[in-house]
Amino acid sequence: MSLQSVVAKVCLTVGVRPPSGQLFDPSDRTKAEFVNLANIMARRMALESFDWPEMIRTFTFVAPDPGGATSFAMPNDYHRLLRNAAIFPNGSPTQPMSHIDDPELWMQNSLRGFYPAWGSWTLQPRDLSGGGLPNVYSTVQMAFNPALGPNQQVTFQYLCRMPVLNSDPVTPGNFSYGSQFLAGTDEFVLGDDLLMYGMIWQWKAFKGAPYAEDIETYEDALAQRIGRAKPSPIVVPARRRGSYNASVYIPWGPLP
Numbered sequence: 360m361s362l363q364s365v366v367a368k369v370c371l372t373v374g375v376r377p378p379s380g381q382l383f384d385p386s387d388r389t390k391a392e393f394v395n396l397a398n399i400m401a402r403r404m405a406l407e408s409f410d411w412p413e414m415i416r417t418f419t420f421v422a423p424d425p426g427g428a429t430s431f432a433m434p435n436d437y438h439r440l441l442r443n444a445a446i447f448p449n450g451s452p453t454q455p456m457s458h459i460d461d462p463e464l465w466m467q468n469s470l471r472g473f474y475p476a477w478g479s480w481t482l483q484p485r486d487l488s489g490g491g492l493p494n495v496y497s498t499v500q501m502a503f504n505p506a507l508g509p510n511q512q513v514t515f516q517y518l519c520r521m522p523v524l525n526s527d528p529v530t531p532g533n534f535s536y537g538s539q540f541l542a543g544t545d546e547f548v549l550g551d552d553l554l555m556y557g558m559i560w561q562w563k564a565f566k567g568a569p570y571a572e573d574i575e576t577y578e579d580a581l582a583q584r585i586g587r588a589k590p591s592p593i594v595v596p597a598r599r600r601g602s603y604n605a606s607v608y609i610p611w612g613p614l615p
Contacts, residue, residue, distance in 0.1 A: 360551035361526075363543035366393045369558045373568075382543035393558070396565075398539045400557040401547050405522030409585050410441045413548050416519045420501075424509035430502040432485055436536070437499065438520035446480050446501075449512035456480050456503075456513070465504070474504045480513075522548045549584065556580045 363382050370377040370393075378390045385391060405414055416436065422428040445455035457475040459465045465481050468474060485500040507513065525537035526544040534546070547554040560573035 361544045361546060362394075362397055362540050365547075365551050365555050365558070366397065366543075368555050369393070369562065372559050373562050373566075383541070393562075394540060396558050396562060397547075397554065400554060400561055401522045401540070402538075404553060404557055404581070405547075405549055406438050406518060406520065408581060409588065410518060411549060412588055414438075414519050414522065415441065415516050417514065417516050419512055419514045420507075422507035422509060422511045427506050427508045427511065428503070429506040430483075430485075430500045433499045433501065434517070436519045436521055438518045440482075440515070440517050444515060444517075446513055446515045448478060448507075449514070451477055459504075465502075469504055479504045524548060553577075553580055553584055 366382060367377040369375075375389065378384075378387065378393070382390055383394060405411060416434070418434050420428075420431050444458070446458070447453075447455050454477050456477050457479040459468065459479050459481045462481075462483070465479075465483075468479070480501055480503050482499060483502050485498045503513075519536065521536035521538050523537045523540055524534040524546040525541050526546070527533035527535065528542070531544075536548075537545070556573070556577040560570045560577050563570035563573055
């Protein structure tokens with residue numbers, strides 16, 4: 360369902376006349392408010408509430424040869440690492456590197472030349488002394504201690520910062536990932552219902568209207584959506600030990 364359709368349903372629920380014509384009209388305050396609200400809720404739900412499979416990306420960095428690398432900038436679509444993030448070097452696919460989240464401890468280890476047996480990593484600001492004005496996401500880099508050797512690889516997963524499917528104005532039906540809604544034909548990565556319920560309660564909250572029941576509806580929908588994103592537990596039925604044809608021996612002979 361397109362953003363235009365979602366906004367029309369939200370309007371019917373909150374008591375606002377559905378917008379006519381193109382949704383993206385800067386001269387129409389109501390349309391601009393709904394577009395802004397859709398972007399707020401899309402980012403909040405997709406980037407902060409859960410590590411959604413639809414938003415997870417895998418990245419592999421290969422250290423240059425010669426020289427190796429002590430750090431590298433994060434991908435352009437990087438938002439944050441997963442909540443249970445692990446960094447795996449190619450030489451140890453089952454043993455992740457140690458994460459050092461204390462900047463002072465990282466500095467001490469670097470000065471002492473100390474590092475865990477499997478290596479360590481941390482996130483730190485990127486050095487921008489070379490000039491230029493990169494986007495905000497490229498200011499984050501991942502650093503390693505010890506440095507990665509030539510051609511050494513590290514692989515990890517992260518959450519993409521693009522929760523919107525931007526429609527192709529030239530080829531209908533084609534979409535590309537984007538960070539915000541740009542047209543009424545765009546779609547939300549996690550589906551229309553979740554976006555609709557989120558926009559309903561937040562619109563009422565912004566306007567000072569009662570929204571207790573609406574936020575409960577949204578939270579139920581969010582919990583159900585998270586439940587569908589998690590794998591079901593594997594239940595293995597218990598097996599009865601022994602043979603069904605076994606006889607029980609007693610002093611006066613086996614039972615029939």
